[in-house]
Amino acid sequence: MKLVEIFEDIPDFRRKSQVSHYLSSILVTAFCAVLSLADDFEEMAEYGVEKEDFLRQFVPLPNGIPSHDTFRRVFQNLNAGPFEKCLRERSAEVVKALSVHQVNIDGKALRATGERGKKTATICIVSAWASEHLVSLGQIKTDKKSNEKTAIPELVGAIDVRGALVSIDAMGCDKKVAALIRSNGGDYLLALKKNQKGLYEEARDWMGKRKCHMDVHSEVDYSGGRIENGQPMYAMT
Numbered sequence: 001m002k003l004v005e006i007f008e009d010i011p012d013f014r015r016k017s018q019v020s021h022y023l024s025s026i027l028v029t030a031f032c033a034v035l036s037l038a039d040d041f042e043e044m045a046e047y048g049v050e051k052e053d054f055l056r057q058f059v060p061l062p063n064g065i066p067s068h069d070t071f072r073r074v075f076q077n078l079n080a081g082p083f084e085k086c087l088r089e090r091s092a093e094v095v096k097a098l099s100v101h102q103v104n105i106d107g108k109a110l111r112a113t114g115e116r117g118k119k120t121a122t123i124c125i126v127s128a129w130a131s132e133h134l135v136s137l138g139q140i141k142t143d144k145k146s147n148e149k150t151a152i153p154e155l156v157g158a159i160d161v162r163g164a165l166v167s168i169d170a171m172g173c174d175k176k177v178a179a180l181i182r183s184n185g186g187d188y189l190l191a192l193k194k195n196q197k198g199l200y201e202e203a204r205d206w207m208g209k210r211k212c213h214m215d216v217h218s219e220v221d222y223s224g225g226r227i228e229n230g231q232p233m234y235a236m237t
Contacts, residue, residue, distance in 0.1 A: 004028050004059055006090055010082050020063045026074050027083075028059050029066070041071040088138045092160050101130045103137060103164045103186070105155060105172060107148035126151040128159050148172070153180055161186030170195065 007024040014023070030038075032055070033047035048055065048065035055061060066074075107126040126148050128137040137159045142151045148171045156166065156177065162185035168177065170193040181188045194200050221228045 002058060003031075007031075007086060010086055011079060013077055013079065021066045021070060022060055023074070025059045025061055026066050026071065029055060030071060030075070041068040041075070044068065044071045084139070087136075088159065091135050091137050094133070094135055096160075101132050101164050103128055103159070103161055103166045104131050105152060105166060105168045107142065107151070107171065124148065126155055128155055130164075149174065152177055156180050156184065160184075165189055173199075 004024050007027040010023065010027070012019070012023040029048045030044050032051070033044040036047055038044050038047050045065060045068040052061070052065055055065075105126065105128045107124050110123045110125060124142040124147070125139050126142060127139045129135060130137060138155055140151045140155045140158070142148060152168065152172045153176065157180065161181060164186045165188070166181050166186050167189040168191070170191040173190040173192050173196060178188050178190065192200055192203055218229070
């Protein structure tokens with residue numbers, strides 16, 4: 001499939017009589033610009049101008065490169081649902097052709113989105129990605145009155161985890177999340193912390209009784225100008 005064909009099914013919200021640039025061409029140009037480290041709409045337009053000869057090889061540009069205002073209007077008014085669905089489906093197609101992979105799920109607060117005095121104002125995005133292949137599989141924005149814990153099951157249900165090892169930090173350490181991953185054909189690796197006191201103590205006691213029958217692995221790494229000693233990890237033989 002050609003790159004421009006990926007975005008052709010996304011509905012165009014604009015009036016046809018007032019359109020100078022194909023929606024798929026705008027999205028492909030923006031996509032390539034972001035891959036080239038463009039951070040805003042001005043840089044998307046600048047990228048298009050600099051790479052116009054390259055883009056014309058696979059993108060129809062009857063009226064040249066869109067202006068930065070056109071990029072802004074399109075992304076401000078584009079229906080995010082079909083756009084996200086399109087990217088998610090294409091990512092899934094890429095992953096299907098790859099070997100067994102690990103899916104990492106984690107939430108991050110977006111910088112400069114908070115408001116003083118409002119704890120729930122900060123935008124938090126829960127993302128899933130295949131770390132071995134550097135492929136993003138999906139993202140979900142948490143509701144203002146919720147947190148990562150409620151968004152994780154929704155994201156797990158939206159992506160294909162068959163044959164994958166799904167790793168999540170302690171926020172996702174929940175029986176329902178584990179059951180959902182297993183029912184969708186994946187395996188899970190969940191972090192466990194002391195905030196779940198009963199489960200933590202039960203796991204600690206279980207591991208303590210079997211420590212002598214386990215292989216031990218630890219490693220020392222030099223990163224960021226400091227030496228990091230990894231904690232010993234135990235695995236059943």
